Amino acid sequence: xxxxxxxxxxxxxxxxxxxxxxxxxxxxxxxxxxxxxxxxxxxxxxxxxxxxxxxxxxxxxxxxxxxxxxxxxxxxxxxxxxxxxxxxxxxxxxxxxxxxxxxxxxxxxxxxxxxxxxxxxxxxxxxxxxxxxxxxxxxxxxxxxxxxxx
Amino acid sequence: xxxxxxxxxxxxxxxxxxxxxxxxxxxxxxx
Numbered sequence: 001x002x003x004x005x006x007x008x009x010x011x012x013x014x015x016x017x018x019x020x021x022x023x024x025x026x027x028x029x030x031x032x033x034x035x036x037x038x039x040x041x042x043x044x045x046x047x048x049x050x051x052x053x054x055x056x057x058x059x060x061x062x063x064x065x066x067x068x069x070x071x072x073x074x075x076x077x078x079x080x081x082x083x084x085x086x087x088x089x090x091x092x093x094x095x096x097x098x099x100x101x102x103x104x105x106x107x108x109x110x111x112x113x114x115x116x117x118x119x120x121x122x123x124x125x126x127x128x129x130x131x132x133x134x135x136x137x138x139x140x141x142x143x144x145x146x147x148x149x150x
Numbered sequence: 151x152x153x154x155x156x157x158x159x160x161x162x163x164x165x166x167x168x169x170x171x172x173x174x175x176x177x178x179x180x181x
Binding site for chain 1: 152153156157158162174175
């Protein structure tokens with residue numbers, strides 16, 4: 001990450017605009033124990049109260065990193081019941097980074113957030129259709145399988 | 151442009167609250 005992804009100008013600008021970057025060694029005490037760190041790189045999205053909302057372990061390309069960060073911010077909003085803001089973040093993942101590993105999860109949780117907002121099941125059924133079409137081998141497509149019956 | 155990393159959790163959380171942003175916490179291996 002230090003030699004490939006973080007030095008990229010696009011990544012640096014993205015990080016500056018979207019999150020507060022915090023870097024600590026993997027053996028930092030007490031944080032490595034508090035967050036149960038076992039491998040590097042481990043990247044975690046926290047809210048301003050220090051609560052964890054999203055985590056990745058292992059190398060990410062610039063595109064995968066940016067998609068993952070947006071997904072994590074969206075999940076932070078989701079966990080806070082800020083579903084409109086969450087949907088906005090998940091749409092950014094799908095619009096800007098549709099071919100990343102974060103995209104299928106973003107599609108799944110976007111539909112759940114839309115259901116939370118509207119109490120309509122149509123977004124869930126549509127999510128299964130789109131997941132099946134665009135990401136047929138994703139675990140998120142399997143998780144959405146029951147929604148085909150809605 | 152380089153990333154300006156915070157190095158302490160308290161300062162990062164204070165900035166997150168002030169700027170209404172999430173924190174990206176990177177546990178790295180300094181080698």
